[in-house]
Amino acid sequence: MGSPCELLVETKDEALALRVARFAAHEARRIDGKFSRYRHDSLVHAINSSHGRPTSVDDETARLIDYGEALWKLSERRFDLTSGLLRQAWNFDEGPVAAHPKKIPALLDHIGWQRVTWEPPTLTLPEGMEIDLGGIGKEYAVDRVADWVITETDEPVLVNFGGDLRCTGRPPANGAWHVGIESIELAGEAAGRIKLGAGALATSGDAKRHIEIDGVRHGHIFDARTGWPVRGAPRSITVAAPTCSQAGSYSTLAMLQGEGAEAFLQSEGVRYWLLR
Amino acid sequence: MQLKKPIGASLAAATCGLLGALPAAPAAAQEVGDWDIDSSLLLYGEDNDRVKDVSLDIAIHRALDEDRSFNLNFTVDSLTGATPNGAAPTNEPQTFTGASSGKSYTVPAGEVPLDPSFLDTRIAGSANWQQGFGEASRWNVGLTFSDEYDYSHIGANARLEHDFNLKNTTVYLGVAYGQDEINPVGGAPVPLTPLPGPSDTPGGEGEGEGEDDGGGGGPSQSKDVTDLLVGVTQILSRRSLLELSFSYGRSSGYLNDPYKILSVVDPVTGLPAYTDQFPGALGIRSFLYLYENRPDSRSKQSAFAEWRYAFDRDSMAVNFRYMTDDWGVRSETAEARYRWNINDRSYLEPNLRYYTQTAADFYHTVLFIDRPVPQFASADYRLADLDAYTVGFKYGHLTDRGEFSVRLEYYKQEGTPSPGSAVGELANHELILPMQAVIAQFGYRFKF
Numbered sequence: 001m002g003s004p005c006e007l008l009v010e011t012k013d014e015a016l017a018l019r020v021a022r023f024a025a026h027e028a029r030r031i032d033g034k035f036s037r038y039r040h041d042s043l044v045h046a047i048n049s050s051h052g053r054p055t056s057v058d059d060e061t062a063r064l065i066d067y068g069e070a071l072w073k074l075s076e077r078r079f080d081l082t083s084g085l086l087r088q089a090w091n092f093d094e095g096p097v098a099a100h101p102k103k104i105p106a107l108l109d110h111i112g113w114q115r116v117t118w119e120p121p122t123l124t125l126p127e128g129m130e131i132d133l134g135g136i137g138k139e140y141a142v143d144r145v146a147d148w149v150i151t152e153t154d155e156p157v158l159v160n161f162g163g164d165l166r167c168t169g170r171p172p173a174n175g176a177w178h179v180g181i182e183s184i185e186l187a188g189e190a191a192g193r194i195k196l197g198a199g200a201l202a203t204s205g206d207a208k209r210h211i212e213i214d215g216v217r218h219g220h221i222f223d224a225r226t227g228w229p230v231r232g233a234p235r236s237i238t239v240a241a242p243t244c245s246q247a248g249s250y251s252t253l254a255m256l257q258g259e260g261a262e263a264f265l266q267s268e269g270v271r272y273w274l275l276r
Numbered sequence: 277m278q279l280k281k282p283i284g285a286s287l288a289a290a291t292c293g294l295l296g297a298l299p300a301a302p303a304a305a306q307e308v309g310d311w312d313i314d315s316s317l318l319l320y321g322e323d324n325d326r327v328k329d330v331s332l333d334i335a336i337h338r339a340l341d342e343d344r345s346f347n348l349n350f351t352v353d354s355l356t357g358a359t360p361n362g363a364a365p366t367n368e369p370q371t372f373t374g375a376s377s378g379k380s381y382t383v384p385a386g387e388v389p390l391d392p393s394f395l396d397t398r399i400a401g402s403a404n405w406q407q408g409f410g411e412a413s414r415w416n417v418g419l420t421f422s423d424e425y426d427y428s429h430i431g432a433n434a435r436l437e438h439d440f441n442l443k444n445t446t447v448y449l450g451v452a453y454g455q456d457e458i459n460p461v462g463g464a465p466v467p468l469t470p471l472p473g474p475s476d477t478p479g480g481e482g483e484g485e486g487e488d489d490g491g492g493g494g495p496s497q498s499k500d501v502t503d504l505l506v507g508v509t510q511i512l513s514r515r516s517l518l519e520l521s522f523s524y525g526r527s528s529g530y531l532n533d534p535y536k537i538l539s540v541v542d543p544v545t546g547l548p549a550y551t552d553q554f555p556g557a558l559g560i561r562s563f564l565y566l567y568e569n570r571p572d573s574r575s576k577q578s579a580f581a582e583w584r585y586a587f588d589r590d591s592m593a594v595n596f597r598y599m600t601d602d603w604g605v606r607s608e609t610a611e612a613r614y615r616w617n618i619n620d621r622s623y624l625e626p627n628l629r630y631y632t633q634t635a636a637d638f639y640h641t642v643l644f645i646d647r648p649v650p651q652f653a654s655a656d657y658r659l660a661d662l663d664a665y666t667v668g669f670k671y672g673h674l675t676d677r678g679e680f681s682v683r684l685e686y687y688k689q690e691g692t693p694s695p696g697s698a699v700g701e702l703a704n705h706e707l708i709l710p711m712q713a714v715i716a717q718f719g720y721r722f723k724f
Contacts, residue, residue, distance in 0.1 A: 012588070063294050070290035074283045143295050150299075173620040175676040178308055192307070197676075199303025240305035242298055245291045253283070268282050271305050 003138075003162025007145075010172045011155040020157060024145045028161065031141040035064070035133040037084065047123060048130040054122045062120045064133050064140060071136070071249055072113045072224075078256040080224030082111050082125075084132030089227065104227040111224055139202055139248035142166050146200075146244070158196075159244075166200035166244045181238050181273070192273060196240070202247035204255045205236030205275075221255045232259035240271040308723065312337040316719040323712045326390065327357040343408035347418075353398040358390035362655035363565055364539040364642045364697075365389065365705040366548050370563060372537075373472055388709045391535065398424040404433075412439040420454065429456045431501075443511075448521075450505035459496040460534035467569030468649050470551050471537050473562035499529030507580075519582045528573040537565040538655040540643045546700025549645035566643065568654040576601040591615045604637035605659065621674045627685075629666040635659060641697035641707050657708050661692040668715070678722025685715040 007024045009017040036042045047055050057065065068081040089103040110128045117124035125131065138161050145159045146166040156172040158179075159165060167177050176195035181203060194201065205220055223230050237254050241247035250270055254261040265272045292298050313336055320329040331353045339345040361372060363383075370389055371382040383389040404418030413436070420431040431454030439446050458464070465471075507521025540549040548563040557564070582595035597609040611629040618624060636659040638652035668685030691708035698707065 067290050067294040070286065070293075074286055074290075140294065147295060147297075171676075174674065176304070193310075194305050195308050197304035198301045199299070199305060201303075201305060240303040242301065242303050243291055243295060245294060246287055247303075249287055249291075268284055270284075271303065273307075 005162065006158075006160040008158040008160070008177070009155060010157070011153070013155070016153055016155065020149055020152060023148055023152075024159065027145050027148070028141055031137055031144065034061075035137045037130070037132050037134060044131065044133055047125060050125055052125070052127040054117075054124040057121050057123055059121070061133075064136060065118060065123065065131075066120065067140075067245070068131075068133065068136060069113060069118060071253070074249075075253050075256055077113070077225050078223050078230075079135075079252060080111060080113050081131045081133065081135075082113060082116065082129050083222050083224040084130055084134075085110055086222050086224075086227055090222070090229070108227050111227070135252065136245065136248065138162060139164050139200075139244040142200070142244035164200075164202040164244050164248055165196070166247075167196055167198065171197050192238075194238070194240075194273070199240055199242045200244040200247045201238055201240050202244055202251050203236055203238040204248070204251035205234060221252060223256060230256055230258040233257075234261050234274045234276045236275045237261060237265070238273045239265065310339050310723075312339075312721070312723050314719065314721040316717055318715065318717045320713060320715050322357065324390075324709065325358055325392075326711065327355060327359060327713075330354045343414075345406050347402070347404040347406075349400075349402045351398075351400040353396075353400070355396045355398065358392040359535075360657055360709065361389050361391040362536040362538055362568060362657075363389040364541065364655070364702060364707055366539075366541075366546075366563075367701055367704070368548075370548070372565070386705060388706065396424050396426075398422060398427075400429075412443070413437065426459050426461060427456065428459075429454055431455065435505075445511070446509040448505070448507050448509075450503075450507075452501075452503040452505075454501045455498065456501070456529075457496055457498050458530055458534065463495070464497050464530065464532070464534050465567040467532060468566050468653065470554055470557050471565040471567060473551065473560050497530030497534075499527055499531060501525065501527045515586045517584045519580075519584075521580045523576075523578050523580070525576045525578075526573065531570045531572060531574060532568055533654070533656055534567070536568045536654060536656045538568060538640060538643050538653055540564040540566060540645050541702065542700065543644040543646050544700055546642075546698075546702035553645055564645070566649065566653070568656065569652050570638065570654055571603065571652055574601055574603055589617050591617075603659070604635070605633055607631065607633035623672050624669060625672070626669040627666070629664075631662070631664040631666075633662050635661040635692075635694060639694055641693040642702065657691045660694070660708060662689060664689040672719075678720060681717075681719040681721070683715070683717040683719070687711075687713040687715065689713075 005024070005028050007021050009020050011017055033039060034042055035044050037044050037048070039045060043057065043061055047057070065081070071079045072081065085107050086104070089100050089107055110126070115126055115129065142159050142161050142164055143166065146168050149157045149159065149168045154169045156167065156169045158167045158177050163181070165179065176197040179194045179196050179201060181192045181194060181201070221230055221233065222228065233255050237251040239247045239250040239254070241250055250265070250268065250272070254265050254272070257264040262274060265274070288298060313334065315334045318329070318331040318333065320327070320331070322328070331351060333351045334349070336348040337345060363370065363372070365386055365388050368385050369382050371380055372389065372391065373380055379393055381392055400420070400422035402418055402420040404416055406414060406416040408414045415437075416435040418433045420429065420433065422429045431452060433450065433452035435448060435450040437446055437448040503523060503525040505521060505523040507519060509517065509519045511517050540554070541547060542549055550561050551557040551559065551564050552561050554564050576599060578597055578599035580595065580597045582593060584593040585591065592612070592614045594612045595610070599605075599607045609629065609631045611627065613625055613627040615623055615625045636654070638650065638654060639659040640650070640653050641655055641660070643649065643653060664687065666685055666687045668683065670681055670683040672679055672681040689711045693707040
């Protein structure tokens with residue numbers, strides 16, 4: 001997952017705590033291994049190396065691709081499972097601007113879900129294109145673990161994979177999980193703490209890093225239509241929703257709205273915390 | 277730019293396709309309140325119509341971030357009832373000039389004299405600021421004040437804490453300084469002089485209650501108090517913790533209780549002596565009582581140890597304090613608490629406390645007319661040889677809105693008169709009234 005994964009179990013049953021922790025660790029590794037773009041033994045790597053040949057995928061992968069396709073439609077093509085290629089033009093590791101903007105038009109020829117043939121369970125990715133399920137895989141892993149925990153126990157459990165989290169069972173003894181969110185500020189406070197009694201929280205963005213291009217601040221999420229980071233995006237957005245996947249999608253889609261992030265979240269009627 | 281319509285239903289449908297099902301419950305998330313409010317109402321009542329106290333306390337804690345926080349505390353007390361004035365019982369009614377009211381009152385024969393006019397409202401407050409510095413240190417500075425009609429206090433305090441040894445050891449150092457001003461009703465009496473008789477009281481009966489025009493007595497008095505504290509908290513194991521501390525305190529200035537007197541009695545009969553037996557006494561012949569006099573400084577040292585232990589479900593704490601001062605008072609306090617966590621939301625915490633002290637060197641239940649008046653003398657039972665027990669419990673219940681608690685305690689105190697005071701008539705009476713008190717406290721703590 002590329003980030004610390006944590007599980008909090010409030011119980012007196014040590015065996016249960018261990019069982020839940022083992023399942024979570026196993027599931028996190030399984031999903032990471034299956035969908036990581038970086039691992040050569042992963043299914044995603046196999047798809048991306050298919051050179052235009054149809055690839056048949058298993059049911060779980062099909063469901064993730066369906067979900068990615070739904071987000072593509074809901075975001076009006078701003079979110080795109082095939083936008084990972086843009087990392088060739090943008091390098092965030094080397095500072096705020098380390099781009100090769102001239103590469104963008106050529107890359108955009110290989111980006112766009114409309115170019116993909118998706119007839120479940122068969123995916124045909126044109127030569128030179130690739131998909132990245134990492135953007136939705138982490139939240140999916142949180143939900144998978146949480147859904148399994150619900151069948152196992154009613155004890156309070158918090159599943160936290162790199163700051164995207166969901167709680168299950170009854171509320172903990174003090175009524176709610178107190179979650180510190182590094183990248184948000186609550187009105188006038190340095191550190192945001194949220195009481196989570198039910199549901200999930202997911203955060204997009206990074207409060208500490210800015211991207212400025214020609215004096216204009218940009219977000220960390222690319223608009224797949226332009227190949228550029230979203231103009232006027234908030235530094236970070238945290239959203240509460242029943243599942244981590246929904247929370248993550250809301251925060252990503254809001255980020256993609258740039259200046260309109262607040263208006264979007266307000267019209268959706270979700271609970272959110274936003275840092276500009 | 278804006279998407280055309282809310283996507284909530286479509287997103288829920290897509291998520292349902294991904295996960296198979298969605299949780300029925302909506303998300304419940306809100307900001308954690310950073311204001312932590314702890315409020316309590318305390319009712320304290322002593323038997324025999326002695327002191328009753330109603331006290332309302334509000335403590336506000338606000339964390340600004342991980343390192344900085346402040347505390348504000350406000351208390352309003354309303355005290356009523358009677359307190360022993362220091363005089364001894366005898367076989368005749370005794371009449372006194374009310375100390376804190378100026379009114380006279382008469383105590384029936386055979387009863388320990390209580391001054392019934394005790395009535396006071398006190399307000400007190402404090403403000404503290406805590407801030408971390410470096411990785412392992414914190415400092416805390418604060419101001420305190422209190423005010424009542426004949427007494428006011430202002431003070432300042434500071435405390436420094438440092439963690440060592442992966443935060444398993446914390447050392448702290450504290451200092452506090454306070455200045456108090458005492459404005460006794462009718463002025464501070466001249467120590468070891470006779471209490472005016474009932475009929476020659478300056479500004480006696482009929483005067484407005486609690487009014488202090490300063491007439492007749494000395495000017496307002498003051499004292500200052502300095503306390504030093506050094507301590508260490510050591511985590512011994514996953515389950516236990518030990519805290520040790522030592523403190524030194526010094527008070528200087530006016531340390532008398534201006535409303536406390538001593539009976540002067542005949543060494544054989546134990547009956548009250550008369551004012552005309554006292555050199556230089558003026559006025560009508562009446563029973564002889566002298567205003568008390570204490571040294572103008574007091575130094576205390578105390579050592580404290582507490583051990584806390586966590587069981588799987590419950591926890592307990594025992595502590596012990598030893599105190600000694602240069603007035604000859606030595607006290608020991610032992611206390612034990614056990615917290616029974618009934619379930620995730622409720623607990624019951626019984627506690628037991630035992631307190632014992634030796635009398636101050638200048639404590640005299642009575643003075644004898646045939647002996648020279650000592651340099652220092654007080655018949656305040658709080659300076660006598662005392663034993664006290666407290667037994668009680670606290671019940672707490674956590675809800676989503678906060679914690680409610682109820683504390684009930686029973687307190688019993690017994691004093692021993694100074695040796696050789698039960699002469700003649702005095703042997704027929706209880707010289708120090710045993711005291712019982714009940715404490716009820718209702719608390720509500722919440723965040724917003």
